Amino acid sequence: MDMDMARDALVQESRELLSAMEAALLQIEDSGADSEAINAIFRAAHTIKGSAGLFAFNRIVSFTHIVESVLDRVRNGVLPIDNAMLSLLLNCGDYIAQLVDAIAARLEEVEPDPVRRAELEAQLNQLLDEQDTAPTHSAPAAAAVTHTAQEPTVSEDPVASPYWHLSLRFSADVLRMGLDPLSFLQYLGNVGTLLNLQTLPEGLPPLAQLDPEQAYIGFELDLQSEQDRAAIDGVFDFIRDDASILILPPHASMREYRALLAARNDPQMLAALLAQGTLTADEAARALLPEQETVEAVSVVAPVAAIEPAMKLPANAPRGDEKKGGYEQKFIKIEVSKLDQLIDLVGELVIAGAGASLIANRRKDSQFEEAVQSIAELVEHIRDAALNLRMVPIGEVFQRFPRVVRDISHELGKEIDLVVTGADTELDKSMVERLSDPLMHIVRNAMDHGIEATDARLAAGKPLAGTLRLNAYHESGSIVIEVSDDGRGLNKARILAKAIERGLVSAEQVLSEREVFRLIFEAGFSTAEQVTNLSGRGVGMDVVKKNIESLRGEVEIVSTEGAGTTVRIRLPLTLAIIDGFQVMVNESVFVIPLDLVIECIDLAGLDGHHDIVKLRGEPLPFIRLRELFELPALEHGRESLVVVQFGQQRAGLVVDRLLGEFQAVIKPLGELFSRIKSISGSTILGDGRVALILDVANLVHQAVQQQATTQNGKAATGLVSPQKSNG
Amino acid sequence: MTSSIAPVAHGAGPALSQQFLTFSLASELFAIPIDHIREIIEFGGLTEIPLMPVFLRGVINLRGAVVPVVDLAARFGRAATVVGRRTCVVILEVEQDEHVLPLGVLVDAVNEVITVEADQIEPTPEFGARLRAEFILGMLRLSERFVIALDIQKVLSVEEMTQLAATEALSPEDAAVLAVTDQGF
Numbered sequence: 001m002d003m004d005m006a007r008d009a010l011v012q013e014s015r016e017l018l019s020a021m022e023a024a025l026l027q028i029e030d031s032g033a034d035s036e037a038i039n040a041i042f043r044a045a046h047t048i049k050g051s052a053g054l055f056a057f058n059r060i061v062s063f064t065h066i067v068e069s070v071l072d073r074v075r076n077g078v079l080p081i082d083n084a085m086l087s088l089l090l091n092c093g094d095y096i097a098q099l100v101d102a103i104a105a106r107l108e109e110v111e112p113d114p115v116r117r118a119e120l121e122a123q124l125n126q127l128l129d130e131q132d133t134a135p136t137h138s139a140p141a142a143a144a145v146t147h148t149a150q151e152p153t154v155s156e157d158p159v160a161s162p163y164w165h166l167s168l169r170f171s172a173d174v175l176r177m178g179l180d181p182l183s184f185l186q187y188l189g190n191v192g193t194l195l196n197l198q199t200l201p202e203g204l205p206p207l208a209q210l211d212p213e214q215a216y217i218g219f220e221l222d223l224q225s226e227q228d229r230a231a232i233d234g235v236f237d238f239i240r241d242d243a244s245i246l247i248l249p250p251h252a253s254m255r256e257y258r259a260l261l262a263a264r265n266d267p268q269m270l271a272a273l274l275a276q277g278t279l280t281a282d283e284a285a286r287a288l289l290p291e292q293e294t295v296e297a298v299s300v301v302a303p304v305a306a307i308e309p310a311m312k313l314p315a316n317a318p319r320g321d322e323k324k325g326g327y328e329q330k331f332i333k334i335e336v337s338k339l340d341q342l343i344d345l346v347g348e349l350v351i352a353g354a355g356a357s358l359i360a361n362r363r364k365d366s367q368f369e370e371a372v373q374s375i376a377e378l379v380e381h382i383r384d385a386a387l388n389l390r391m392v393p394i395g396e397v398f399q400r401f402p403r404v405v406r407d408i409s410h411e412l413g414k415e416i417d418l419v420v421t422g423a424d425t426e427l428d429k430s431m432v433e434r435l436s437d438p439l440m441h442i443v444r445n446a447m448d449h450g451i452e453a454t455d456a457r458l459a460a461g462k463p464l465a466g467t468l469r470l471n472a473y474h475e476s477g478s479i480v481i482e483v484s485d486d487g488r489g490l491n492k493a494r495i496l497a498k499a500i501e502r503g504l505v506s507a508e509q510v511l512s513e514r515e516v517f518r519l520i521f522e523a524g525f526s527t528a529e530q531v532t533n534l535s536g537r538g539v540g541m542d543v544v545k546k547n548i549e550s551l552r553g554e555v556e557i558v559s560t561e562g563a564g565t566t567v568r569i570r571l572p573l574t575l576a577i578i579d580g581f582q583v584m585v586n587e588s589v590f591v592i593p594l595d596l597v598i599e600c601i602d603l604a605g606l607d608g609h610h611d612i613v614k615l616r617g618e619p620l621p622f623i624r625l626r627e628l629f630e631l632p633a634l635e636h637g638r639e640s641l642v643v644v645q646f647g648q649q650r651a652g653l654v655v656d657r658l659l660g661e662f663q664a665v666i667k668p669l670g671e672l673f674s675r676i677k678s679i680s681g682s683t684i685l686g687d688g689r690v691a692l693i694l695d696v697a698n699l700v701h702q703a704v705q706q707q708a709t710t711q712n713g714k715a716a717t718g719l720v721s722p723q724k725s726n727g
Numbered sequence: 728m729t730s731s732i733a734p735v736a737h738g739a740g741p742a743l744s745q746q747f748l749t750f751s752l753a754s755e756l757f758a759i760p761i762d763h764i765r766e767i768i769e770f771g772g773l774t775e776i777p778l779m780p781v782f783l784r785g786v787i788n789l790r791g792a793v794v795p796v797v798d799l800a801a802r803f804g805r806a807a808t809v810v811g812r813r814t815c816v817v818i819l820e821v822e823q824d825e826h827v828l829p830l831g832v833l834v835d836a837v838n839e840v841i842t843v844e845a846d847q848i849e850p851t852p853e854f855g856a857r858l859r860a861e862f863i864l865g866m867l868r869l870s871e872r873f874v875i876a877l878d879i880q881k882v883l884s885v886e887e888m889t890q891l892a893a894t895e896a897l898s899p900e901d902a903a904v905l906a907v908t909d910q911g912f
Binding site for chain 1: 773778
């Protein structure tokens with residue numbers, strides 16, 4: 001692992017810990033203090049400090065250290081956790097996040113905001129000082145005991161070894177916390193010379209069950225050092241809470257070694273190990289014998305035991321069978337690039353498989369075809385499983401919002417409750433990252449413009465506190481994300497007036513409610529009379545729409561005046577591979593996402609004119625792809641109609657031939673073709689040719705728009721070009 | 728944008744030799760510095776993208792990657808290349824926003840790789856090249872004639888080609904809207 005990777009890991013880990021810390025703080029604010037949450041906050045700060053310390057990111061270490069000191073007192077019940085404390089800690093978390101950002105930007109040498117830091121430090125130190133003047137109830141930190149523990153300089157019954165002996169067992173989670181036991185061993189080299197290092201692989205599970213992110217191995221080592229115990233002990237400052245560390249001085253007494261054996265799992269084996277260097281065979285054998293003067297032994301053992309923190313349990317946990325399977329063990333962190341590589345390979349496999357099945361079909365060899373078929377099924381499973389690896393719960397995005405809502409509602413002086421549902425709905429990781437900003441915009445908008453001020457709510461007979469809902473669910477191959485508020489709703493007339501004023505529509509144009517609401521997404525549209533800090537600058541909703549469309553999704557608004565607004569985002573589940581439906585127009589193959597195909601009909605039997613057919617009594621707008629793409633006509637084409645649906649709208653696409661289903665690995669067309677509507681990407685067919693994937697959302701939109709203009713007929717002539725959408 | 732034979736522009740500098748690939752468009756010879764070339768493949772058909780300008784011929788599948796192919800002749804405002812027996816696609820690497828983008832150019836035939844000494848490279852002539860001056864990196868003085876060395880970053884400017892593609896793909900009204908929004912940036 002090179003430094004850059006380690007640094008990235010540190011940044012990511014710290015960000016995760018900070019968000020866990022924030023969640024815990026908000027939980028306390030919400031439902032009162034609970035020791036579990038306080039411990040989680042403390043652990044987060046502690047781990048960040050520890051990891052940053054390994055890299056000598058001193059700005060984080062020194063700041064987090066003060067935070068940790070305060071947290072320690074909170075944990076011990078010395079300092080109360082009230083609202084002021086929560087706010088302070090939230091702000092400290094924000095500042096640590098800034099420091100982490102600085103590390104991510106390779107700017108760790110620069111203090112991001114010295115003024116802010118000084119402010120926060122002053123507040124923290126004030127808390128610490130207040131507490132110091134008050135009588136101290138808290139026990140000094142365990143580390144302090146260690147340092148002051150008196151040195152058993154002259155021991156009875158000393159062993160021959162002139163070296164320090166260190167016995168190290170690490171908590172299974174240390175690697176995941178970014179602490180590599182090896183680096184501590186290497187650092188030990190700074191205080192002395194390592195001699196006679198023994199590894200204890202006893203905790204290792206069988207290879208099949210081995211989790212490479214867990215620390216299993218313990219160490220017994222001798223250290224030749226002139227330093228005192230405090231210096232040697234100090235090496236383990238950062239890992240102390242997550243390890244069991246026993247340090248025995250040179251010529252330690254037999255009792256101490258007995259205590260050491262007693263503290264470890266397998267005294268027999270350990271004694272045998274010690275006999276290979278640290279102790280003489282005789283000493284090792286004697287160490288295994290029970291202590292004669294039991295009473296005395298306890299008193300000698302005590303200082304040694306004090307070194308060992310209360311965290312002995314996790315260190316031993318993986319060895320005991322029933323303690324296995326903690327929450328963390330179910331997860332393994334993988335670099336995203338490795339996953340992407342896997343997905344790319346699966347993509348190639350899908351393409352190669354399609355090639356094989358093409359050949360099988362041509363050969364008309366039924367055995368071959370069967371074999372190819374069963375491979376294809378497996379490939380499909382692998383594809384799904386691989387794609388599944390990238391699926392993450394949308395909760396990853398939602399988790400930012402409790403804090404956002406809290407802060408913004410304070411800022412606006414509104415009381416707003418956030419209700420989150422469907423947080424476990426999964427979608428592709430790459431989409432999660434790109435969803436965050438648009439959602440933030442929508443949420444801010446809802447809080448700023450949607451939910452009324454408190455007095456206006458009372459006047460309208462609504463509950464004092466506004467409710468903002470975040471909801472997510474799966475629907476026919478898409479994920480739907482809704483942001484709803486119970487605010488004032490959209491004022492149709494005002495939007496229309498504004499749009500006319502801005503020249504977005506003409507006064508004579510007749511627009512449906514849906515179309516009026518869509519105007520909000522036009523560039524430069526904003527109805528807020530008062531520009532606030534948060535939103536209303538006229539940028540925002542158009543950017544939201546662009547972002548969502550770049551994810552092949554769509555966004556729509558449903559609103560009832562006076563009762564609230566819902567912004568609904570519909571996105572495909574993944575951007576990597578889709579089930580496609582191949583169609584042919586002239587000589588070109590196009591692919592339609594299968595999820596969106598409703599049915600296919602022979603066009604010959606239908607009465608179609610003016611770009612609308614009657615399908616089972618219902619009018620259905622359609623588009624001839626040949627005309628749209630300006631392809632030459634075929635001689636005697638029997639055309640088919642593919643009925644597609646996007647969101648609530650349906651439309652037909654007229655094609656020359658239907659070729660059937662196939663798994664399409666989506667290959668972006670790149671910047672050069674980024675401005676073509678109607679085509680969302682490309683894919684590679686079994687025979688190696690490139691086929692284009694149709695942008696159904698856009699096509700449906702065009703068809704519906706055409707239908708509208710045709711129906712409105714003469715009333716709306718010339719205002720909107722009948723062939724093109726302006727969406 | 729920096730050109731890879733910058734010293735030549737000053738006419739002086741160390742006498743470094745540079746390698747170029749020569750190829751023909753219609754019957755005219757052109758050259759590209761070989762550092763930009765990833766590979767050369769025989770033309771084996773491509774997928775056209777509807778509603779694109781003529782010079783954007785389409786896309787090909789290059790071992791699983793979808794690579795755009797530009798018709799150089801059409802890009803220079805000449806008649807589009809007619810695919811023949813010796814038609815090739817030269818895969819180039821074009822820099823764009825710190826990314827390296829593979830891009831194919833359609834040429835009538837590739838000839839050879841030549842080594843050119845620095846003193847054989849003349850600065851861009853001010854007129855008479857039948858080509859936008861910025862597309863020309865320099866003139867290679869070979870024994871019997873001059874060959875135009877192309878500035879591939881300029882010729883294949885993704886930004887410019889995207890703009891051209893966009894105006895083609897949109898109706899005139901939309902293009903006008905686009906022009907307005909683009910001014911805003």
